Amino acid sequence: EAEVAQSPRYKITEKSQAVAFWCDPISGHATLYWYRQILGQGPELLVQFQDESVVDDSQLPKDRFSAERLKGVDSTLKIQPAELGDSAMYLCASSKTGTSGGRRYQETQYFGPGTRLLVL
Amino acid sequence: GIQVEQSPPDLILQEGANSTLRCNFSDSVNNLQWFHQNPWGQLINLFYIPSGTKQNGRLSATTVATERYSLLYISSSQTTDSGVYFCAVIKWGGGNKLTFGTGTQLKVEL
Numbered sequence: 001e002a003e004v005a006q007s008p009r010y011k012i013t014e015k016s017q018a019v020a021f022w023c024d025p026i027s028g029h030a031t032l033y034w035y036r037q038i039l040g041q042g043p044e045l046l047v048q049f050q051d052e053s054v055v056d057d058s059q060l061p062k063d064r065f066s067a068e069r070l071k072g073v074d075s076t077l078k079i080q081p082a083e084l085g086d087s088a089m090y091l092c093a094s095s096k097t098g099t100s101g102g103r104r105y106q107e108t109q110y111f112g113p114g115t116r117l118l119v120l
Numbered sequence: 121g122i123q124v125e126q127s128p129p130d131l132i133l134q135e136g137a138n139s140t141l142r143c144n145f146s147d148s149v150n151n152l153q154w155f156h157q158n159p160w161g162q163l164i165n166l167f168y169i170p171s172g173t174k175q176n177g178r179l180s181a182t183t184v185a186t187e188r189y190s191l192l193y194i195s196s197s198q199t200t201d202s203g204v205y206f207c208a209v210i211k212w213g214g215g216n217k218l219t220f221g222t223g224t225q226l227k228v229e230l
Binding site: 093 | 165
């Protein structure tokens with residue numbers, strides 16, 4: 001069964017350093033999502049791509065976070081500079097896009113194993 | 121935005137017991153998913169169930185969209201069922217993003 005791949009699985013960095021996370025979605029999934037999950041809470045969406053275009057980045061702290069999906073396949077999420085409060089699990093997910101009554105909708109989202117970030 | 125609440129927040133079961141987890145949401149939704157997050161953090165899809173009932177082995181789920189709730193049933197629980205169970209909803213027009221609930225922390229003991 002195809003899976004969403006993420007790397008690295010764990011990252012420890014010092015504050016003010018730059019970090020980058022990579023995600024490879026399930027083949028054929030046009031929609032890719034980055035979520036952040038703080039310990040004890042549910043994941044929250046940071047950014048959503050449809051192919052190579054950003055469709056929702058309203059919760060992305062754009063002063064320090066950036067995301068790209070240049071060829072509409074894999075994606076990179078970057079933090080520069082990292083802050084203590086960025087310590088969290090970063091999850092990538094992907095889904096197919098379906099159509100119903102002329103309207104596009106997202107099918108089941110599948111999640112990768114995540115990257116645990118610790119900022120010291 | 122839409123609010124998603126789950127109950128109970130914590131649950132401890134003896135192996136072999138049955139349980140019901142509940143998810144309430146504050147507005148009509150177009151999609152609902154149940155996930156199990158294992159102790160290593162992996163989110164595993166359980167059900168995609170905007171309405172109706174589905175079953176998969178020892179697990180089953182029912183969503184009553186008109187009353188804005190969903191239930192996840194776990195029968196004959198096993199220690200491997202331990203972890204956090206999340207429901208998450210999508211409302212079209214709200215950016216098509218999953219809004220996650222507060223989660224239910226389940227521990228199954230021998």
